Amino acid sequence: MEPCIRDTALLYFLAEVKKTDGNDYPSASLYQLFVALQGQIRLSDPSVNLLTQPTYAKCRKVLDSVMKKRSAEGLGAASRRRAEPISSLEENILWERAVIGSDNPPKLLDTMVYLNGIHFALRGGKEHRNLRLNKNPQITGPYIDSELHKRYILYKEDISKTNSGGIKDKKYKIVKAYENIEYPDRCIVTLFEKYKRLCPKDEVDAFYFNPLVNYTTDQCFCKVPVGHNILQKTVKRLCTAVGGKRTNHSLRASTATRLYQAGVEEQLICETTGA
Incomplete structure (x- = not known):
C-alpha cells in the first residue's frame, strides 16, 4: 500500500473506530491499537514507522486530537479499572x-x-x-x-x-x-x-x-x-x-x-x- 493511502486510511480508522459495544476507546487503548497496527504493517514492511515518519504526520495529528478529546471526556489513559486520577x-x-x-x-x-x-x-x-x-x-x-x-x-x-x-x-x-x-x-x-x-x-x-x-x-x-x-x-x-x-x-x-x-x-x- 502506498504510504499516502495508508496515512489516509489510518486517519479515518482512528477517527471512527469503536469498541464492540459501540463505545469509544480510552485514549491509551486507542494508542495501543495504533502501535499494534504498526506491528502488523511492519511484518511485511519493516521500514514503516508510524510514530516518527513525516509521511504519517496527518494520522498522528488525528490520534493526538482524539486522545486529548477522550482524555477531556474522562476517557484518558486511565487503567482498566478506570480509576480516577489524583490531581x-x-x-x-x-x-x-x-x-x-x-x-x-x-x-x-x-x-x-x-x-x-x-x-x-x-x-x-x-x-x-x-x-x-x-x-x-x-x-x-x-x-x-x-x-x-x-x-x-x-x-x-x-x-x-x-x-x-x-x-x-x-x-x-x-x-x-x-x-x-x-x-x-x-x-x-x-x-x-x-x-x-x-x-x-x-x-x-x-x-x-x-x-x-x-x-x-x-x-x-x-x-x-x-x-x-x-x-x-x-x-x-x-x-x-x-x-x-x-x-x-x-x-x-x-x-x-x-x-x-x-x-x-x-x-x-x-x-x-x-x-
Whole structure:
C-alpha cells in the first residue's frame, strides 16, 4: 500500500473506530491499537514507522486530537479499572494534611508506595508487591544527571515480567525520578534514601516491609514483607482525605494524566506508563 493511502486510511480508522459495544476507546487503548497496527504493517514492511515518519504526520495529528478529546471526556489513559486520577492539587492536600510524609515508619511506608506509583506508573498492588529493595532491585540510585545537575533514582521494569502485548513490540520501561528541589521534604530521591537506610539489609525478596512498633533511629522496619492485600488498599485508604474512587491504579492514571497536561508526546507517555 502506498504510504499516502495508508496515512489516509489510518486517519479515518482512528477517527471512527469503536469498541464492540459501540463505545469509544480510552485514549491509551486507542494508542495501543495504533502501535499494534504498526506491528502488523511492519511484518511485511519493516521500514514503516508510524510514530516518527513525516509521511504519517496527518494520522498522528488525528490520534493526538482524539486522545486529548477522550482524555477531556474522562476517557484518558486511565487503567482498566478506570480509576480516577489524583490531581496535583489533591496530592498537595495529602502532603499538607500530613497524610503522607516521613514523620514515622508507617507514614514513610505509605509515602513510598504513593511516590513509587506516581513516578514509575506502577499497576496496582501486585506490581508493588513484586518490587525488590536489596536483591536484584528495580529501583536504584541516586545518580547524578550531568546535564541537569540533579539527582535521580532509576526504575527498570523487571525483565521477567510476562509480555502479553501480542503483535506489538514490548519495550521494558526505564524511568527516571528526579529530586524535588522546590519541596525537599517531598523529594522521592531523599525519601528513597531514608527508607532504604531504615529497612533490613538482608537480601529479602521484597521492597515494602512492615514497620516496627519499637523502632530506632537506625532500624524502622522488620524483615516481614507487607502483604499484597495491604498494598492493594493503600491508596484507597490514603485518599479518603480527598474523596472519589481511588485505588492503586489511580497512581498510574495520575502519571499519564499529568504527562498529558504537561504536553509530553503520547509515545513517551506510553513508554513511561507501560501502556
